[in-house]
Amino acid sequence: xxxxxxxxFDADGLVPAIAQEAGTGRILMVAWMNREALAETAATxxxxxxxxxxxxxxxxxxxxxxxxxxxxxxxxxxxxxxxxEVEQLGGIACHTGRHSCFFRRLEDGExxxxxxxxxDPEAIYR
Amino acid sequence: xxxxxxxxFDADGLVPAIAQEAGTGRILMVAWMNREALAETAATxxxxxxxxxxxxxxxxxxxxxxxxxxxxxxxxxxxxxxxxEVEQLGGIACHTGRHSCFFRRLEDGExxxxxxxxxDPEAIYR
Numbered sequence: 001x002x003x004x005x006x007x008x009f010d011a012d013g014l015v016p017a018i019a020q021e022a023g024t025g026r027i028l029m030v031a032w033m034n035r036e037a038l039a040e041t042a043a044t045x046x047x048x049x050x051x052x053x054x055x056x057x058x059x060x061x062x063x064x065x066x067x068x069x070x071x072x073x074x075x076x077x078x079x080x081x082x083x084x085e086v087e088q089l090g091g092i093a094c095h096t097g098r099h100s101c102f103f104r105r106l107e108d109g110e111x112x113x114x115x116x117x118x119x120d121p122e123a124i125y126r
Numbered sequence: 127x128x129x130x131x132x133x134x135f136d137a138d139g140l141v142p143a144i145a146q147e148a149g150t151g152r153i154l155m156v157a158w159m160n161r162e163a164l165a166e167t168a169a170t171x172x173x174x175x176x177x178x179x180x181x182x183x184x185x186x187x188x189x190x191x192x193x194x195x196x197x198x199x200x201x202x203x204x205x206x207x208x209x210x211e212v213e214q215l216g217g218i219a220c221h222t223g224r225h226s227c228f229f230r231r232l233e234d235g236e237x238x239x240x241x242x243x244x245x246d247p248e249a250i251y252r
Contacts, residue, residue, distance in 0.1 A: 003236050016142050016207075018153060025151025027144060030207045042232060073232040077220050081142075081156045083228045094203050101202040102209045106168060110129050111201050 003042075004035055008080040014050060017082040019093065022071050028093035029101040031058070033082060045070050047084055064124045066090045090119075097121045129168075130161055134206040140176060143208040145219065148197050154219035155227040157184070159208060171196050173210055190250045192216045216245075223247045 009015055013035065019028040031049035033041070037057055040048045047068035051058040061067030072085040094101040096117060103115035135141055140158040147154050157175035159167070163183055166174040173194035177184035187193030198211035220227040222243060229241035 003232060006237055016156065018144060018156070020151075020153060025146075027146060027153070027209055030142065030144070030202060074228040075230045075232070075237050076156060076227040077222050077224075077229070078227070081228075083153055096203050098203075101204070102200040102207075103203070104201045106129060106199040106201070111132055 004039055006079055007035070007038065007075065007082070008078065009035060010080070014052075015080055015082055017047075017049060017084060019047060019068055019084045019086050019088075021093075022085050022087050026100055027102055028068075028086065028088055028099070031060075038082065041070055041084070042073060047086055061089060064090075064092070064095070066092050066124075068093070092118055092124070095121060095125075097124060130165055132205055133161070133164065133201065133208070134204065135161060136206070140178075141206055141208055143173075143175060143210060145173060145194055145210045145212045145214075147219075148211050148213050152226055153228055154194075154212065154214055154225070157186075164208065167196055167210070168199060173212055187215060190216075190218070190221070192218050192250075194219070218244055218250070221247060221250075223250060 014032040017033045018030050021028050034050040037048045037050045047060045047070055049058045067089040068086040070084050070086050074083040097119040098115050103113055104111040105114045139160045143159045144156050145154045160176040163174045163176045173186045173196055175184045193215040194212040196210050196212050200209040223245040224241050229239055230237040231240045
């Protein structure tokens, strides 16, 4: 019996994983994990997700260098969402070059981009 | 064209919604929203989710009294996750009577309950 057996993966074998920045508490991103990704994350201390678009393990930072070091893993009451406390290397989690993926805020009936691009994505994914 | 059209609901018409506490930055819970829940949340300023188990709108706090007042709504880069900044009435988001649903932490290969029950669930759901 492993702690992995307590996690209720969905019909596709996935759970949502929230990356929250240590210190600031900012939500950096939400991605998905399968059992293998979660096991590797816990074993290595680096965030590993399952890329639904590419249908393969996605070791966060493998292309961008924006690795996430995991300080803590939490599970919710329904055991179907994982919360990671991470340190974000380079201070950029989003593929758009922003600190967080949640850079749009609802204002007056539209989504406004309220956080700056810190680095040109073309410079990140050379 | 509405801001709701920018949101990419999944095949079931749902998006995950993260409730983060204003001030503390704590992640309180993750639930799901359909278009109607998201529209009502924005219109009323109170968090409304879609209950997958009950297959109906779930106005958070309707039974427990633990209403969430929404201060801000954000959308991620893929437009498929919503982040709510909320004030949690009663300081309890979880149906177990805890502040947050993420009360289990991975320690030495097992999930340990690390946050206290603040109120007996039987007293909450009378």
